[in-house]
Amino acid sequence: MKQLQINPLGGNAGSTIANAPGRSFPFLKRWDRSSAGFRFFVLLLINCYAPVFLIWSGAIPFAYRFHVLAVVSLSFIAHSVHRGYRLHDLGFTLEHNWNSIRWNLLFCTIGGIGLYCAYRAGWLMPREYSYSLACFLFYIVILAPVQELIFRGILFAEMKRCRNIAPKMMILISTITFSYLHIIYNHPVLLLITFVSGLVWGMIYLRWPSIWGISLSHSLLGALAMFLGVL
DSSP: OOOOOOOTTSSOHHHHHHHGGGOOOHHHHHHHHHHHHHHHHHHHIIIIIHHHHHHHHTSSOGGGHHHHHHHHHHHHHHHHHHHTOOTGGGTOOOTTHHHHHHHHHHHHHHHHHHHHHHHHTTOSOOOSOOOOHHHHHHIIIIIHHHHHIIIIIIHHHHHHHHSOSOHHHHHHHHHHHHHHGGGGGOOHHHHHHHHHHHHHHHHHHHHSOOHHHHHHHHHHHHHHHHHTTOO
């Protein structure tokens, strides 16, 4: 004889159990998105805003700024490995690479001319020391690309996983964070320059997510800023 199973909530118990795994729980999805946003906020606070503030306030000597950046970079890379990002997720791709390089070179040309004009106008307050050739090579080959990996590659990948951050807000968050990095130089004009640069690089990266073009542009403009004594 076939036994009849009674579901106190109504309906057939077997079908209720079968449908349970397929149920959608909106509050769990919202919690997952909010927790992703919280993790992103903590990542920015610990790896970006706190170290920069410590240098700006004098708690960490200004001379150790590159050492701090190296530690922060390693922390971001370790975080990316832990999160399981692929190289393609971080902008290491050749897709649309020519478009990215073309627009970055255009911005690099315009930005370089603007930077030199600002220097000639006396707006940049150049420092008295000069860098060695090894420092220039280190900046061009390692430091500038690593900054782009952090502020465009990793940050954009993190924000995309949050799923509730609009593209324009992604660009703005990345730009503000990148510009804030330069507060340690106590140079308002430099903050404006880095804000505009970060804004353009963010827009280009969002349109053509390739790390190569923006790294090239950042390296060339940064090297010019070093040559002029701004950094």
